[in-house]
Structure formats: C-alpha cells, structure tokens
Amino acid sequence: MRGILRSVPVDVVLAVALTVLAVASLVDQHVPWPAYVLTGLGFAPVALRQLLPLTITVVMGAALVVGLLLGYPDSPTGGIGLLIGLFSVALLRPWPIAVVALVVALAALVTNFVVLVGDVHKWPVFGSSMLQVLTAFGLGLSTSRWSRRMERLAEQASRAVADERIRIAHELHDVVAHHMSVISLQAGVAEYVVDSDRNAAREALVIVGDTSRSALAEMRRLLAVLRVDEPDSTQPQPGLSELDGLLDRLRATGLPVTLAVTGPPRALSPGADLCAYRVAQESLTNVLKHAGPAAARLDLDYGERTLTLKITDDGRGAKVRPAGAARGIVGMRERAELYGGVLTAGPRSGGGFAVVLRLPYVEDV
Incomplete structure (x- = not known):
C-alpha cells in the first residue's frame, strides 16, 4: 500500500496532462459543455488507477460511449485512458475482474465502430483499436504473472536465508556446547589437583588449550560461510572422518x-x-x-x-x-x-x- 501511495502523484500528473490535452483539442470545435465533461471523465480517473482500477475503467469506458452516442467529436487521444485503465486492472486485480474490464473496453470499441459503420474506411481503425485493447490486456496479465513470480522467488530466498540462519545457530550450539563442556571439566580438574598433582593439572590445562583452539578454528570455519569473498569460506565442514579426533578429546576428559x-x-x-x-x-x-x-x-x-x-x-x-x-x-x-x-x-x-x-x-x- 505504501508503494502505491508513493506512485499516486505520478498518476495524478499523467491524468492532468492527458485531460488538458484532450480538452484543448475540443476548444476550436465549439462543442457544448457536456462534451468537455465527458472528455474529462475519459482521462481524469487515471489518477486513481492503482486504487480503483476497475471503477475508473468502467467510468472512462462509459464516458467514451456516451460521447460517441451523443455525436460529440472524439478527442485525438480518445481511448488512451481506457487502455491505461484496462492495463491497470489486468495488472492489479484477479483475472475474473480483469475480464470484466476487457468486456467494458470491447463494448466501447464496438460502440465506436457501430457509430462509424457507414464509413468503410474505418475498418482498419477498428482493427487497430482491437489490437491495442488486446495488447493492453495481455501486457497487464503478463506483468502481473511476472510480479507474482518475483514475489515467490523473493519469498523463497527469504526462507532460504532463514533456514541458513537456523543451521548456523545449530552449528554454533554444537561447537560451543561440546568444547566448552570439555574446557569446563578440564579446568575443574586442574583447579582440584593443582596443589597435589601438578603433572595432572598441567595435562588438563594442555587439553583446555587444545580444545579452545579447536573451538575457535571451527567457529571461524563456520562463520566464514557468511563471508564468501574470503578464501577460508571454502574450507570443508567436519564429518564422520573426524570422529577419531572427537573421541580422543572426550577420552582425554575421562x-x-x-x-x-x-x-x-x-x-x-x-x-x-x-x-x-x-x-x-x-x-x-x-x-x-x-x-x-x-x-x-x-x-x-x-x-x-x-x-x-x-x-x-x-x-x-x-x-x-x-x-x-x-x-x-x-x-x-x-x-x-x-x-x-x-x-x-x-x-x-x-x-x-x-x-x-x-x-x-x-x-x-
């Protein structure tokens, strides 16, 4: 919603520009004031295309049809607002609602053709208008599918990051819990026998030093995966081939x-x-x-x-x-x-x- 609100000013500027150009094209034709109102309704609703896309499409289509039925001259830019509305509905709303907007656009197009049916030279214009309507509809649907796909990919990436953080948390728990348990036990042994058996105390302190260095090395190797630009990030994680070293450290604790x-x-x-x-x-x-x-x-x-x-x-x-x-x-x-x-x-x-x-x-x- 915040992204839509930020882009609404752009839609307002576009609506004002289209409305001014359309109304200005009628000045020299001396049309009655309802023609100006209908022309304005054919473009001004573009300002709300992201908030009420179907509503503004229906309004612009109705304004275009009424103007044609009353015999008012069509603006050189007539129908552009309707195409913008159709694109917006196909982009922002589910496809059943988009089909409703397509029906509105086709109804306006058919009305235009019926009014001008006596002129055989208008057939190419009708065909071109039909192509424009279908193109706007197709672009809206394809853009909507692309946006949804990007959202799914972003969600998958977000889940992957969360899963990786959980894995790293487990790894850190395992490393810290194991090595700190060994260090705590050996430190307690060293404190207990430091006065009575200096050799045993020295051996316990050696194990503390070796275990702490092993813990630091494993933590560096683990955290290196978060910094892929560093050369150490490619070092392998421990596996069953290192069980002997793990068991030796545990046996050393008693x-x-x-x-x-x-x-x-x-x-x-x-x-x-x-x-x-x-x-x-x-x-x-x-x-x-x-x-x-x-x-x-x-x-x-x-x-x-x-x-x-x-x-x-x-x-x-x-x-x-x-x-x-x-x-x-x-x-x-x-x-x-x-x-x-x-x-x-x-x-x-x-x-x-x-x-x-x-x-x-x-x-x-």
Whole structure:
C-alpha cells in the first residue's frame, strides 16, 4: 500500500496532462459543455488507477460511449485512458475482474465502430483499436504473472536465508556446547589437583588449550560461510572422518568411549556427513555433561540404504537431564529431518540413555 501511495502523484500528473490535452483539442470545435465533461471523465480517473482500477475503467469506458452516442467529436487521444485503465486492472486485480474490464473496453470499441459503420474506411481503425485493447490486456496479465513470480522467488530466498540462519545457530550450539563442556571439566580438574598433582593439572590445562583452539578454528570455519569473498569460506565442514579426533578429546576428559563400525563405509553427501558428526558430538557431550560417571558407546552401521548411528551410555538416564538437553535433542531431530533422516532419543530399559540416528543415502538438499 505504501508503494502505491508513493506512485499516486505520478498518476495524478499523467491524468492532468492527458485531460488538458484532450480538452484543448475540443476548444476550436465549439462543442457544448457536456462534451468537455465527458472528455474529462475519459482521462481524469487515471489518477486513481492503482486504487480503483476497475471503477475508473468502467467510468472512462462509459464516458467514451456516451460521447460517441451523443455525436460529440472524439478527442485525438480518445481511448488512451481506457487502455491505461484496462492495463491497470489486468495488472492489479484477479483475472475474473480483469475480464470484466476487457468486456467494458470491447463494448466501447464496438460502440465506436457501430457509430462509424457507414464509413468503410474505418475498418482498419477498428482493427487497430482491437489490437491495442488486446495488447493492453495481455501486457497487464503478463506483468502481473511476472510480479507474482518475483514475489515467490523473493519469498523463497527469504526462507532460504532463514533456514541458513537456523543451521548456523545449530552449528554454533554444537561447537560451543561440546568444547566448552570439555574446557569446563578440564579446568575443574586442574583447579582440584593443582596443589597435589601438578603433572595432572598441567595435562588438563594442555587439553583446555587444545580444545579452545579447536573451538575457535571451527567457529571461524563456520562463520566464514557468511563471508564468501574470503578464501577460508571454502574450507570443508567436519564429518564422520573426524570422529577419531572427537573421541580422543572426550577420552582425554575421562569419558570412556568405544567405537564400533559395521559394514563398509560409504560416502555421504556433505550435509548428511555433517549432520551425523554433529549428532554424535552433541550426544556424547550430553553424556559428558549429564550422565554422571558413565561409559559411552558409538555404533556406526553402514546399511544398504541407511546409515544408522547409535550413541548409548550406562549413566543416570534422562531423569536428571535439564531442559537444555531436551532442546539439544529437538535441534538434532530438526537437523536429521532436514536431510530426510529420523532421530529417536530416550532412556534405555537397562539404564542409561540412547540416541539413534537413521540417515538415508540421498543427495544433499
């Protein structure tokens, strides 16, 4: 609506200019005053073409028909206002309403021809006028379709940006949650043994340093996708090939983790590969943060059509897990669904917790 209101002054100037030219063409013909009124009504409504396109088209068409039936001379620019109105209706209103405007324009055209039917030389004029009416109608419809298509593309682009922001938010959550958990745990160990076991404290601080540098590197790599003009933006995201490094970092914190792989490894699309890695990272981080004294196991099953990733632990289960862990599971489930996968999570019957991810072998989306 604001865009329409801003362009109305342009329509007003156009309407004034057309009206002045049409009325001026009648001055030397000594016509009665109703002719001036009808001529003005054939152009002045153009000022409202974006607000009331069908109404002004009907008014201008009626003014043109009445003037012809009363025998008033036609303006040299007669019919231009009607064409503008027809174009505006086809552009701004649904096609059934546009058809109504087309009928009005054709009625005015036929009336013009009937009034002049005695003159055989007017046939080319009639044909030309018919072509002009249909052209204005067609241009309005095609422009309307093009505008709607541009709007759809803009909406798709907007949704893509929103989806990318959600993905980046998930990535940042995974990176920060995992690495900060390791750093917090090792910092606590170092503080606890700094007086009694300096070697253990030094080892814990080394892990803190390595983990923090790894976190910074991953965050830079992630945020680089937002700056495509920088060379680092093409660096690959982590995947299942980096599981060994992830497990080594977790083992260094004191969490026993075992890995079992079934079936020949298969290449995944970059998105699915990243999804599997992040689910493993988030799940094992939750074990570290919430399961208490526990051991974890990660099973990778490369099936014929589906990759199954299962993370289990023998800790305290879900009863003591805070709301933050549940939000993390929701995020993992949304990530899995993005790539056509399914994620289930919950306490195990024999104690502990289990997270199972099933990803189909499909192309990245």
